[in-house]
Amino acid sequence: MAIIYRCQLELHDSMYYATREIGRLYETEPVIHNYALCYALGLVDSEIYSTTVPEEHSYRYFCPEQVPKYEEHLTPLNQQGIYVTPARSLSHSSTLNTWKYANNNYHVEMEKTQKNIPSFGRAKEIAPESQFEFFIISSSSLKRQDGKWKLPKWIRLGKWMSKAEVSVQEFTDIKLKTGEFTVAYPLNPLDVMFTNQVISYDVVNMPPVSLIQNVQIRGEYYQFDDIKIPARMEYRFSG
Amino acid sequence: MSFLKTVDSKFFHTEIPYKPMGKYAHFLTVRITESYPLFQTDGELNKARVRAGIKAENQAPISRLTMFKRKQSTPERLVGRELLRNYGLMTAEDCEYNVKFAMDNPDCIIYGFAIGDSGSEKSKVVVDTAFSITAFDESHETFTLNAPFENGTMASKGEAGSKPGEVTSRINQQDHIKPQVFFPSIVTLKDPTEAGFLYVLNNILRTRHYGAQTTRTGRVRNQLIGVVFADGEIISNLLWTQAIYDKLQADNKINSRDPLNEDDVIAAATSAIETLMSEEFIVHTDFIGTQFTALLNEVKTFTGGEAGIKEVLQKADAEAKAYAKKHIKQKPEADKAKVGKAGKAG
Numbered sequence: 001m002a003i004i005y006r007c008q009l010e011l012h013d014s015m016y017y018a019t020r021e022i023g024r025l026y027e028t029e030p031v032i033h034n035y036a037l038c039y040a041l042g043l044v045d046s047e048i049y050s051t052t053v054p055e056e057h058s059y060r061y062f063c064p065e066q067v068p069k070y071e072e073h074l075t076p077l078n079q080q081g082i083y084v085t086p087a088r089s090l091s092h093s094s095t096l097n098t099w100k101y102a103n104n105n106y107h108v109e110m111e112k113t114q115k116n117i118p119s120f121g122r123a124k125e126i127a128p129e130s131q132f133e134f135f136i137i138s139s140s141s142l143k144r145q146d147g148k149w150k151l152p153k154w155i156r157l158g159k160w161m162s163k164a165e166v167s168v169q170e171f172t173d174i175k176l177k178t179g180e181f182t183v184a185y186p187l188n189p190l191d192v193m194f195t196n197q198v199i200s201y202d203v204v205n206m207p208p209v210s211l212i213q214n215v216q217i218r219g220e221y222y223q224f225d226d227i228k229i230p231a232r233m234e235y236r237f238s239g
Numbered sequence: 240m241s242f243l244k245t246v247d248s249k250f251f252h253t254e255i256p257y258k259p260m261g262k263y264a265h266f267l268t269v270r271i272t273e274s275y276p277l278f279q280t281d282g283e284l285n286k287a288r289v290r291a292g293i294k295a296e297n298q299a300p301i302s303r304l305t306m307f308k309r310k311q312s313t314p315e316r317l318v319g320r321e322l323l324r325n326y327g328l329m330t331a332e333d334c335e336y337n338v339k340f341a342m343d344n345p346d347c348i349i350y351g352f353a354i355g356d357s358g359s360e361k362s363k364v365v366v367d368t369a370f371s372i373t374a375f376d377e378s379h380e381t382f383t384l385n386a387p388f389e390n391g392t393m394a395s396k397g398e399a400g401s402k403p404g405e406v407t408s409r410i411n412q413q414d415h416i417k418p419q420v421f422f423p424s425i426v427t428l429k430d431p432t433e434a435g436f437l438y439v440l441n442n443i444l445r446t447r448h449y450g451a452q453t454t455r456t457g458r459v460r461n462q463l464i465g466v467v468f469a470d471g472e473i474i475s476n477l478l479w480t481q482a483i484y485d486k487l488q489a490d491n492k493i494n495s496r497d498p499l500n501e502d503d504v505i506a507a508a509t510s511a512i513e514t515l516m517s518e519e520f521i522v523h524t525d526f527i528g529t530q531f532t533a534l535l536n537e538v539k540t541f542t543g544g545e546a547g548i549k550e551v552l553q554k555a556d557a558e559a560k561a562y563a564k565k566h567i568k569q570k571p572e573a574d575k576a577k578v579g580k581a582g583k584a585g
Contacts, residue, residue, distance in 0.1 A: 012475030013308075013368045014287070060257050062566050064358040095287065097307070098280035128368070128477055129289050148520050154472035156365070160308060163367050163475040 002081070002137050002231075004171045004224060007151075009087060009132040013162035014095055014125040019206050024121040028094070031204050031211060032087035032132055032157065034188050035070055040155040041136075041166070043082060044073045048150055051076035068208065074235040081139030083233050086186040086211050092130035098122050125160075132164075135185070135229060137222070142168075174224045181221055181228045186213040188233075195219060195232040242433055242541055242551065245534045250468040250524070251433040255348060255562040264431050265467040266443055267527070269508050270306065270369060270422040271501065275380070275415035276450035276457035278306050284414045286375045287368075289477060292485040302375035303480075306422050306449065308366040314449050315426075315442040316350050322441075326549050328556045343563035345438050345555040349428075358567070363431070364439060369424035370480045371416075372487070372504065377495050378420045384411045415456070419498035423479045423508055427472070434554035440466075441542045441551070462501075463535065464509050465527035467516065473523065474515045482511035 009032075017036075019029035038044050045053045052058075057072040077083070100120035136142065142150050149168055157164050186204060189212045196219030201212035220231040241248055250262065278285045285305045291297045320336060323329040323344060334341035340352035342360070351362030371378050386409040387393055393410070397403040428439050443461050450457035467473055486507040487493050492500065509527060516525055526534050541547035 012477040058258060060566070061259070061361045061363070062257065062358060063361070064567075065356070066359070093288075096281075097285070099309070128287055152471055153520065154475065156472070161365055163472070163477075165475070165478075 001172075001174060001176070002139055002222070003141060004174055004222060004229075005136040005138065005142060005151075006169045006171065006227075007087075007134050007136060008090070008167045008169075009134070009155075009157075010165045010167075011126060011128050011130045011132075011157075011162060012165060013128055013160070014097070015130075015158040015162040015164070016097075016123050016125040016160050017158045018123075025124065026121055027124040028126050028158070029204060029206060030089035030092045030094075030126055030130070030132075031186050031206065031213075032134070033206060033209075033211065034084045034086040034134070034191070035074065035208070036157065037084045037087060037134060038074060038077060040157050040164075041084065042152055042155075043077060043084065045076075049077075049082060050080055051082070070208065070235075071237040078234045083137045083191070083235070085135045085137075085229065085233070086188060087132040087134035088186050088213075089126075090131040090133050092132075093127045095125050095127045096122055097125055133185075137229075137233065143170075171224045174222050176220060176231060177223055178220050180216070180218040183213075183215040183217060183229060184227075185229065186211045187215055187230070188212075190236045191233045192217070192230050194236055196221075196230050242437060242554075243534070243537055245530075245537050246433075246468075246526070247524075248433070251431055251436060253432065255432055255435065255558050256430050257562070257566045260430050261470050262430050263467075263469045263471060263473075264428045264436055264439075265469060265473050266426040266428070266440060266463060267465040267467065267508075267512055268424050268426065268443060269462045269464060269504060270311070270424055270449070271460045271462055272416055272418050272420045272422075272458070273460055274418055274456045274458040275382070276448075276459060277413070277415055278304070278310055278450045279414070282413075284375070284379055284416065287370065289370065290481060291374075292481045292488060293478070294485045294489075297481075297485055297488055303373075304371040304375050304378050304416055304420065304422075306369040306424070308368055310449060311369065311424060311426075312350065312364060312366045315439075315446045316346060318446045319350075319438060319442040320346050322445075322548070322552060323556070326552050328552055342567055343560050345435065345552070345559045348559040348562055349435050349439065349555075360567070363429040363435075365427040365429070367425065367476045369422035369476050372421045372423070372480055372483055373493070373499060374495075378417055379414050380417050381412055381414050384413055385409060416450075417498065419501070421499060421501075421504050423483060424476050425473065425479065432555075432558050434551055434558055437538060437541060437551045438555045440538060441548070444538075444542070462505060463531070464505060465512065465525060465531045466534065467523050467525050467527075469519075469521050469523035471521040473519060473521070474512075479508070479511060479515065482515055483507045486511055 016028050018026040020027040043049055045059050053072055057069050144150055155164055190209050196217050199216040201215040204211040204213055221228050222231050286302050287305050288300050288302050291301045329344050340347050350364050351360045353359035393407050395401040395405045448457045449459045492503045541551055
């Protein structure tokens with residue numbers, strides 16, 4: 001039987017990524033994508049979790065091209081039976097920040113931009129001390145031999161690499177049931193729709209895979225501590 | 240060849256690795272304002288509303304001034320770039336900040352760059368937003384700015400067709416951060432070589448101005464209190480700041496009318512980080528207090544003399560060049576053209 005970990009995140013800095021771009025305004029939705037969490041938690045390409053990827057796909061400091069490799073990176077997690085759900089906000093507030101590129105010339109003249117890169121804009125960010133919650137479903141324990149967590153206590157999230165504190169709670173008394181139920185947490189539709197029947201949902205628009213919430217769903221699910229989450233979720237990239 | 244004797248060479252790489260290898264050097268600094276800096280967007284100082292301290296009695300939120308991360312790292316980068324140019328290791332033509340990155344010098348490799356289709360180098364230096372220990376309302380002042388005439392008054396003598404005796408409207412108000420406001424801040428350097436470590440540390444030590452440059456008033460001093468070598472991330476600036484607040488509050492050192500005493504802050508910052516680090520469950524070696532003084536003095540012997548700093552910069556530059564040659568291969572011209580066409584067709 002799987003072990004389920006309920007993880008809480010507390011932001012210690014403002015967190016930003018562009019969920020939506022409205023002209024020069026970049027807005028952060030208070031939902032954290034499960035792909036992002038896998039990277040932030042260090043689950044991808046890791047010896048600790050036996051998820052190392054082939055050398056040509058490995059994470060490097062220098063990236064010759066801006067092409068994500070979700071499939072290559074996340075498939076090893078399926079093989080190890082590790083699945084992370086997207087995170088929802090428990091409490092959050094947002095702040096607006098303006099950013100611009102600095103210039104180190106003594107004399108500055110406004111020039112026409114040659115590249116299609118914004119030099120200034122406003123970012124709606126999630127404020128420090130906001131809290132998020134997500135689950136890790138794992139077929140093996142995420143504790144080390146000495147009883148401490150394999151998971152890091154401090155992770156970095158978003159475009160500004162903002163620090164967040166992770167706290168973990170373990171559930172082992174889990175019941176596997178079948179039926180129709182409502183999920184109180186956001187889900188990645190690709191990961192759930194091939195094994196469960198999704199009846200109704202709201203879309204949270206978010207690249208690269210929009211998430212769904214308020215999901216009415218039929219199929220197998222885990223129940224623990226009054227929480228129901230779909231069973232058999234795994235990273236899927238094609239039907 | 241190695242520079243430092245106080246630090247075990249196991250904390251450094253012999254060459255810059257192309258993958259994250261889990262070596263971290265955390266510089267613990269308290270940034271102290273010495274004049275009236277300006278960290279603002281949209282005409283307002285940056286601030287955040289967060290819990291005052293960690294202790295139960297200090298849980299009520301206060302507004303704190305914030306120094307956003309890039310407003311800390313950019314001036315430090317620019318100081319390093321200035322030095323590289325001064326010692327002939329970089330030219331203004333080959334590499335211009337945020338305009339054209341040469342991709343093969345210590346600045347580009349250590350602090351990172353991103354250039355559309357030429358790829359990107361992730362920054363090995365990570366800085367977090369720093370929060371003032373004291374509340375916003377005690378830490379700022381409103382200034383009236385004016386632009387007087389040649390005679391020093393605000394009344395026109397009939398200059399450039401204006402009406403004599405008319406009072407100019409060239410007047411404005413602006414909030415500034417007061418002197419002696421303290422921002423505890425941790426600068427994290429991932430996977431350092433020894434020269435890279437010295438390069439970044441030297442930049443932090445030398446940077447004297449942060450915030451809006453046009454105001455000429457942003458003097459800030461970095462009071463380094465230690466370095467932590469670890470195999471992962473350590474506590475946040477926010478938590479450190481809150482722990483310092485708790486200590487100062489417990490000792491009755493926070494008096495809203497007076498600025499904080501620097502010695503009190505440094506003592507509280509040192510003991511707070513020691514307590515917090517003892518609660519972490521990663522492998523770490525701390526250089527704090529007298530141990531750090533020895534390290535800092537040793538660093539200063541290199542960075543304080545021309546021969547020493549040149550040697551550090553040259554070593555860092557050679558490492559960056561070797562890394563660029565090995566891992567950042569320039570695409571041949573023909574290849575570039577092909578990519579361009581394919582991109583358009585796609």
